Amino acid sequence: MELEKIEGGVTAPKGFRATGVSCGLKEGGYKDLGLIYSEIPCDVVGAFTSNKVKAAPVRLSMMRMGNKISAVIANSGNANCVTGKQGESDAIRMTGLTEQFLELPEGSALVASTGVIGENLTMDRVEYGIEKVCRMIKSENNVANFANAIMTTDTRQKNHACEFKLGESTVRIGITCKGAGMIKPDVQMFHATMLVFITTDISMQKTLLHDALKEALEYSFNRISVDNDTSTNDTVLLLSNGAAENAVIEEENDDYRVFVKALTELCMASAKAVVKDGEGANKIVKVEIKHALTISDAKKIARAIADSYLVKTAVFGNSPNWGRVLAAIGYSDAKFDIDRLIFSINGFAVLEKGEPNRANIAKASAEMIQNEITFTVDLGVGYKEYYVWTCDLSYDYVKINAHYIS
Incomplete structure (x- = not known):
């Protein structure tokens, strides 16, 4: 076509x-x-x-x-x-x-x-x-x-x-x-x-x-x-x-x-x-989940990361804060094994099998200044995939909504 x-x-x-x-x-x-x-x-x-x-x-x-x-x-x-x-x-x-x-x-x-x-x-x-x-x-x-x-x-x-x-x-x-x-x-x-x-x-x-x-x-x-x-x-x-x-x-x-x-x-x-034009948004992030056991698990993790205000503010601050991402995964109620999990930012694995990759964290930090970023969570336990687009949370978002009536 x-x-x-x-x-x-x-x-x-x-x-x-x-x-x-x-x-x-x-x-x-x-x-x-x-x-x-x-x-x-x-x-x-x-x-x-x-x-x-x-x-x-x-x-x-x-x-x-x-x-x-x-x-x-x-x-x-x-x-x-x-x-x-x-x-x-x-x-x-x-x-x-x-x-x-x-x-x-x-x-x-x-x-x-x-x-x-x-x-x-x-x-x-x-x-x-x-x-x-x-x-x-x-x-x-x-x-x-x-x-x-x-x-x-x-x-x-x-x-x-x-x-x-x-x-x-x-x-x-x-x-x-x-x-x-x-x-x-x-x-x-x-x-x-x-x-x-x-x-x-x-x-x-x-x-x-x-x-x-x-x-x-x-x-x-x-x-x-x-x-x-x-x-x-x-x-x-x-x-x-x-x-x-x-x-x-x-x-x-x-x-x-x-x-x-x-x-x-x-x-x-x-x-x-719509995401790119989010109130006060400066960056757009694709959160992609790979090799989940079920679609439900993949969706739960993607949503937990995309909706996390701590993750979104870290993106605004150009911080490759893998700890906040891992915390969101942990409370998502999805099945995963931290010893198999790999979390990457624009292709750089910053967390592998339960341990941070210090060399890649420095490289990922440089990637965080981009206007479009990809967070990839490879769970390594199945074959299901899911993605969500989200954006950062900035000072301007607070200013806009602090004065918007209703």
Whole structure:
């Protein structure tokens, strides 16, 4: 399969448009209301936060997963979470106005929100913004404006897209996402983290779309960690409008596997971009576990290391602190034998079979100044592997979150 990377994020697939406007939810005139629109009604599958405290827009979108969807309205600056009956009414109002101005059937729009928790939306501003963005999207297709409209503490846009051939048809997938803090996914279908919008023009049975998204999430957004917190609002949506006019995929055949591979690669690139843009982050670390007895053991150890604040602060300080890594392995509740374990930093084994390698520790110390680092734990007891992407924990993370309301 030849996979070509292209520009455009969610606007790359045929029939999809997106843009964003400012309606006054954020100070300074920054864009804060975005819209995705498909000319053709879409099948949609999704995944939502595992947090038991779910915001009103999350609950409403979950209820509409069985509907044909033509639009997604998304705002930043206010999470519309813990806002009671008024919040529920506001979420419905946002989708209702979107449907009204785009002349869509009732129930054909979804909603997502991100920002401050516990404050009601300023609905006169939101209503003005929805009318404005619905009018603009008929003539404007601007993924940069959409990406800006969904950002909170993000410092850069996160847009990825690709195209590939299925028979004589060209199929495209696009992703636009946001996320920098409150990032510790434990993604299963209908449980996810961050705001991730995925569009595709492929023709595929909805049950297979569901399976494809589940697999892609397992290898991407389910394997990242920024700060060990899970948001109340996080949403992953995959919309498919069939505009590529490929032969409809009705079984797990070669075309299905090509799509899954492409979707997974895009999700991995987007997930890694979220970690790189983690609040205050300077470095990204791949924690890879090899030769574990079980997948469960490999996952436990990878997560323990990736989520450890002591490990993350050592990375920030350029310290090859193998003792903190070993401590995390020890409390992970995974099966291992310290006399077989080898821990390496960028290929330099700093701990071998229960003893530190002093010569390699000096070499690893020089590697710690890199922006991308690989921690490898070889357990030497089995054949299972797992990985997680994480980042360092800096002074700036504390500064950002010490002043962020909610």
